[in-house]
Amino acid sequence: MKMQGSFIDNLPKIYGIYTGGFIVFILLMAVLEQMGTSADTIGILFVGFTVLIYAAIGWLSRTMQVDAYYVAGRTVPPVFNGMATAADWMSGASFVAMAGGIYMGGHAYLAFVVGWTGGYVLVAALMAPYLRKFGCYTVPDFIGTRYGGNTARFCAVLVLVIASFTYVTAQINATGTIAARALHIPFGVGVWFGLLGILLCSMLGGMRAVTWTQVAQYIVLIIAYVVPVVWMSNKQGFGIIPQLGYGDAVMRLGELETMHQVGALKPDAAALASIKEEGLRVVALTKAHAAAGTSALDSWRFITLVLCMMAGTASLPHILMRYFTTPSVRAARQSVAWSLLFIFLLYFTAPALATFTKLQVLDPNLATGIIGKSIADVTSLDWVRNWSEVGFLRVIDSNGDGLLQINEFFMRGDIVVLATPEIAGLPYVISGLVAAGGMAAAMSTADGLLLAIANALSHDLYYKIIDPKAETRTRLIVARVLLIVIGALGAFVASFKLTGILGAVAWAFDFACSGLFFPLVLGVWWKRANRQGAIAGMLAGLIAGTLYLYMVRWGGMEPWIGIDHLRFGIIGMPVSLIAMVVVSLLTPEPDKETQDMVDATRIPKGASVLASSH
Amino acid sequence: MNGEQTTHWQRTRNLMWITLAIWFVFSFVVHWFADALNGTSFLGFPLGFYMAAQGSLVVFVVLIFWFARAQDKIDRECGVAEED
Numbered sequence: 001m002k003m004q005g006s007f008i009d010n011l012p013k014i015y016g017i018y019t020g021g022f023i024v025f026i027l028l029m030a031v032l033e034q035m036g037t038s039a040d041t042i043g044i045l046f047v048g049f050t051v052l053i054y055a056a057i058g059w060l061s062r063t064m065q066v067d068a069y070y071v072a073g074r075t076v077p078p079v080f081n082g083m084a085t086a087a088d089w090m091s092g093a094s095f096v097a098m099a100g101g102i103y104m105g106g107h108a109y110l111a112f113v114v115g116w117t118g119g120y121v122l123v124a125a126l127m128a129p130y131l132r133k134f135g136c137y138t139v140p141d142f143i144g145t146r147y148g149g150n151t152a153r154f155c156a157v158l159v160l161v162i163a164s165f166t167y168v169t170a171q172i173n174a175t176g177t178i179a180a181r182a183l184h185i186p187f188g189v190g191v192w193f194g195l196l197g198i199l200l201c202s203m204l205g206g207m208r209a210v211t212w213t214q215v216a217q218y219i220v221l222i223i224a225y226v227v228p229v230v231w232m233s234n235k236q237g238f239g240i241i242p243q244l245g246y247g248d249a250v251m252r253l254g255e256l257e258t259m260h261q262v263g264a265l266k267p268d269a270a271a272l273a274s275i276k277e278e279g280l281r282v283v284a285l286t287k288a289h290a291a292a293g294t295s296a297l298d299s300w301r302f303i304t305l306v307l308c309m310m311a312g313t314a315s316l317p318h319i320l321m322r323y324f325t326t327p328s329v330r331a332a333r334q335s336v337a338w339s340l341l342f343i344f345l346l347y348f349t350a351p352a353l354a355t356f357t358k359l360q361v362l363d364p365n366l367a368t369g370i371i372g373k374s375i376a377d378v379t380s381l382d383w384v385r386n387w388s389e390v391g392f393l394r395v396i397d398s399n400g401d402g403l404l405q406i407n408e409f410f411m412r413g414d415i416v417v418l419a420t421p422e423i424a425g426l427p428y429v430i431s432g433l434v435a436a437g438g439m440a441a442a443m444s445t446a447d448g449l450l451l452a453i454a455n456a457l458s459h460d461l462y463y464k465i466i467d468p469k470a471e472t473r474t475r476l477i478v479a480r481v482l483l484i485v486i487g488a489l490g491a492f493v494a495s496f497k498l499t500g501i502l503g504a505v506a507w508a509f510d511f512a513c514s515g516l517f518f519p520l521v522l523g524v525w526w527k528r529a530n531r532q533g534a535i536a537g538m539l540a541g542l543i544a545g546t547l548y549l550y551m552v553r554w555g556g557m558e559p560w561i562g563i564d565h566l567r568f569g570i571i572g573m574p575v576s577l578i579a580m581v582v583v584s585l586l587t588p589e590p591d592k593e594t595q596d597m598v599d600a601t602r603i604p605k606g607a608s609v610l611a612s613s614h
Numbered sequence: 615m616n617g618e619q620t621t622h623w624q625r626t627r628n629l630m631w632i633t634l635a636i637w638f639v640f641s642f643v644v645h646w647f648a649d650a651l652n653g654t655s656f657l658g659f660p661l662g663f664y665m666a667a668q669g670s671l672v673v674f675v676v677l678i679f680w681f682a683r684a685q686d687k688i689d690r691e692c693g694v695a696e697e698d
Contacts, residue, residue, distance in 0.1 A: 107648065107662070107663055107666060110663075110666035110667055111645075111666070113666065113667065113671070114641065114645065114666055114670050114671070115641075117670070117671045117674050117675075118637060118640070118641045118670065118674050120674065120678060121633065121634070121637040121674055121677055121678060121681075122634075122637070124633075124678045124681055124682065125629075125630050125633045125634060125637075125681060126630070129685070243668065244657070245658075246659075247655075247656075247657050247658025247659035247664070248658050250658075250659055250660065250663060251658065251659075251660075254660075289663075290652065290659075290660045290662075290663035291649075291652060291660075292648035292649040292651075292652055292662045292663070293648075293649065294649050298649075299645070299646045299647075299648065299649075302645050302646075302648070303641070303642045303645055303646060306641055306642065306645065307641075307642070310641065328696050329696060330682075330686055330689070330695070330696060333681075333682040333685060333686070334682050336678055336682070337675070337678040337679040337681075337682050340674060340675050340678055341675050341679075344671050344672075344674075344675050347671060348667070348668050348671050348672075351667035351668070599619065602619075602622075602623055602626070603619060603622060603689075603694040604689050604694060604695055604696045605689075605693075605694045605695060605696055605697075
C-alpha cells in the first residue's frame with residue numbers, strides 16, 4: 001500500500017484476483033456441501049470468511065494522513081469509485097427488503113426502484129462535480145464555506161446527523177438480523193458482531209479503508225444477488241438473462257392472481273387478531289403484481305414517493321462525499337454514471353427476483369407452489385418451518401378446509417431475498433452466498449454512514465468550530481473515537497428494533513431532502529443565496545418536515561392528500577425552498593469574495609476552492 | 615467573470631435543463647399514466663410495469679453517461695476543462 005501510484009494502476013488486477021478467489025471459494029463451498037457439510041456450517045463460513053477479508057482490507061488501508069482519512073487521497077478512479085458508491089448506496093434495505101417490497105406491494109412499491117436510481121441524475125447534473133471542485137472534506141464543509149459562519153455549518157451537521165443516524169440504525173439492524181440467522185446467535189449479539197465488522201473496515205483507514213472494502217463488498221453483493229435469479233430463471237425456462245425475459249412470468253402471475261383471487265380474498269379478522277397478539281409483522285398478499293393504481297391519488301402517491309427518494313439521494317452526505325474522492329471534476333461526473341450503472345445491475349434484477357419467487361409460491365404447476373396445496377404438506381416444508389420458528393411467517397387455516405388459500409399465508413416481505421434459495425429448492429451454498437451478500441450490503445452502507453457522521457462531527461464540529469488549532473494527530477484520534485461512540489449508539493438503538501428495516505430508511509431520505517437539498521443546489525446554482533437564507537432553509541425545512549412526520553405518525557393527524565410518513569419530504573422541501581429564497585432576498589447579497597468563489601466552483605479548471613484552508 | 619466563462623455557464627445551464635427535462639418525463643410523467651400504459655404490451659411486459667421496473671432505469675443510466683460526455687465537451691470548447 002505504500003506505493004499509492006502503483007496500487008492504483010494495479011486495481012483491475014487486484015480486484016480481478018479477488019473476484020476469482022471469491023468464485024473459487026463459492027465452488028469450494030459447493031464441494032463441501034456435496035461432501036455432506038451442514039447448511040449451518042456453510043452459512044457460518046460464508047459470512048465469517050467475507051467479513052474477515054473486509055477487515056483485512058481495512059487493516060491494510062490504515063492511515064494517519066488527513067487527506068487519506070477524509071477523502072482517500074482523492075485518487076480513486078471513476079469506475080472503482082462507482083463500485084464503492086454502489087455498495088455505499090445499496091443498503092441492507094435494497095438487498096434484503098426491496099424484492100420483498102415488490103413481492104408484497106407490486107407496482108406501487110416500484111416507486112422506490114425509480115426514486116433510488118433517478119436521483120443520480122440530480123447528483124450528476126446539480127451536485128457532484130461542483131462539490132468536487134469545491135474540494136471539501138464533508139458536506140457541511142461546503143455549506144460552511146459557501147455560506148460562511150459557524151451557524152450554517154452547524155445546521156448542516158445537524159441535518160446530516162439526523163438523516164444519517166436514522167439510516168445507520170436500520171443498517172446495523174440488518175447486519176444483526178443476517179448475522180443472527182447465519183451464525184445462529186441471538187439478535188442482540190448479532191448487532192454487536194455486525195458493528196465490530198463495520199468498525200474494523202473503517203476505523204483505521206477512514207475513507208481510504210472504506211473505499212477499498214466497499215469495492216470488495218460490491219463484488220460480493222452483486223454476485224450474491226444475481227446468481228440465484230439467473231439460476232431460478234433457467235430452472236423455470238425464462239432464459240439466461242432473466243431481466244429481459246420475465247415479461248411472460250409477469251403475465252402468468254396476472255392469471256394466477258385471478259385464479260387465487262389475490263386482493264379479493266382478504267385475511268380473516270380472527271387470524272389478523274392472533275398475529276397482532278403475537279406481535280408479528282407478517283402480512284398476506286393482497287396486492288396485484290403488475291397492475292397500477294387506477295385513481296389520480298394512486299399516481300400522485302407514486303410520484304411523490306419518487307420525488308422524495310430522488311431529492312433525498314442527492315442530499316445524503318454519505319453518497320455525495322464519495323465523489324470527493326475522485327482525482328478530478330471530470331472523473332467525478334463519470335463516476336456518477338458508473339455508480340448508477342452498478343446500482344442498476346441490482347435494481348433491475350430485484351423486480352425479476354420478486355416475480356420469479358412469487359411464481360414459485362403461487363404456481364400450482366411448479367413443485368414449489370404452495371397456494372392451493374394441503375396445509376399439512378405446506379407446514380412440513382423446511383423453509384416454512386424454519387421461517388415460522390423465528391416468527392417471520394405464519395400459516396393459519398382460517399376457513400378450516402385443510403387447504404392453503406392466499407389469505408391464509410402470512411409472511412414478512414423482507415424475508416423474500418433470504419428465503420428465495422430455500423423456496424426454490426436451490427443448494428445451501430446459494431443461501432450462504434445470499435447471506436454473505438446481504439451482510440456486505442448492510443455493512444458497506446453502515447460504514448459510509450458512520451464515516452459521514454463521524455467526519456462531520458470531527459471535521460466540522462470539532463476542528464472547524466471548537467478547536468481550529470487542533471493537530472492532525474488529535475483530529476484523527478477524535479475522528480476515530482467518534483466513530484466508535486456513534487457506532488455503539490447506533491447498535492444500542494438498533495437492538496430495540498423500533499421500526500421495520502424500510503420505514504426508517506425512507507425517513508432518512510425525507511430528512512435529508514427537507515433540510516439539505518435546496519441549500520446544496522442553490523449554493524451552486526443561485527449566486528444570490530446567502531447565509532441567512534441557507535440557515536432559514538435548512539431549519540425551516542427540517543422543522544416543518546419533522547413536525548409533519550410527528551403529526552402523521554404519532555399525533556393522529558390524517559395525512560394530507562396521501563402524503564403519509566414515508567413522504568414527509570413533500571412538506572419539508574417546499575418550506576425549505578420558500579424560506580431560503582424569501583430570507584435570501586430580504587437580506588443583503590453575499591460579498592464579492594463569496595460570489596467569486598461560486599464562479600470558481602462552476603468551472604472545472606483551476607485549483608479547488610478550499611485548497612488553501614485545509 | 616470573463617466572456618468565455620459566461621458562455622460556459624450558459625451552455626452548462628442549458629445542458630442541465632435538457633437533462634432535467636428528460637429526467638422529469640421518465641421520473642414522473644410516464645408513471646403518472648402507468649395504468650393506461652399497462653394496456654400496451656412491450657417485450658411481453660405490461661408497459662406501465664416495465665417502465666417502473668426497467669425502462670426508466672435504463673434511460674437514467676444512458677442519460678448520465680450522455681450528460682457526462684456533453685458537459686465534458688462544453689468544458690473543452692470553452693477552455694475551462696482540467697488539464698489532463
